[in-house]
Amino acid sequence: MSRAIALHVCCGPCASACVPRLVADRREVTMVFANSNIDTAEEFERRRAAAAALAEHDGVDFEVVPYDHAEWLKEVAAGFEGEPERGARCARCFRYSLRKVAEFAAARGIGSFTTSLTVSPHKVSRDVFAAGHDAGDGFAEIDFKKSGGFQRSVARSKELGLYRQSYCGCEFSRNGCLSK
Numbered sequence: 001m002s003r004a005i006a007l008h009v010c011c012g013p014c015a016s017a018c019v020p021r022l023v024a025d026r027r028e029v030t031m032v033f034a035n036s037n038i039d040t041a042e043e044f045e046r047r048r049a050a051a052a053a054l055a056e057h058d059g060v061d062f063e064v065v066p067y068d069h070a071e072w073l074k075e076v077a078a079g080f081e082g083e084p085e086r087g088a089r090c091a092r093c094f095r096y097s098l099r100k101v102a103e104f105a106a107a108r109g110i111g112s113f114t115t116s117l118t119v120s121p122h123k124v125s126r127d128v129f130a131a132g133h134d135a136g137d138g139f140a141e142i143d144f145k146k147s148g149g150f151q152r153s154v155a156r157s158k159e160l161g162l163y164r165q166s167y168c169g170c171e172f173s174r175n176g177c178l179s180k
């Protein structure tokens with residue numbers, strides 16, 4: 001069995017608790033930054049830079065799925081703009097981003113993928129898992145918030161000086177998403 005895994009990275013701080021856990025499990029990690037949900041190119045770049053810095057620090061591969069917020073608005077948000085956080089728009093967003101990572105993994109012969117989204121206490125892991133299974137074959141259910149994962153992500157991101165954002169990413173979450 002291949003030990004390679006593609007880790008969907010929502011941001012550097014969340015991934016800061018996930019990468020060491022996967023490495024400790026002897027996984028060959030490729031961090032995949034797939035976040036067209038982020039509302040501006042500037043915010044996308046700030047989060048990308050933090051994730052890239054983490055990948056360099058931890059010695060793992062890092063890839064970026066091209067940013068296309070217009071496509072995300074059309075495929076995910078259209079008709080769901082008024083949904084509350086943790087509602088149908090979020091589930092659609094999880095599927096969209098995880099599908100991009102599943103496609104990336106399949107194209108490179110990486111047999112499994114997972115996501116850093118589950119480290120956040122503001123994300124319901126079972127909803128993320130459902131989206132992961134819908135996104136493609138090979139989704140690995142890992143609840144990174146267990147065993148103090150979120151607390152580790154906060155401490156480690158501070159230690160590494162990683163940019164920590166105050167909203168989930170899309171323009172609709174600015175007023176409804178709790179700070180990470």
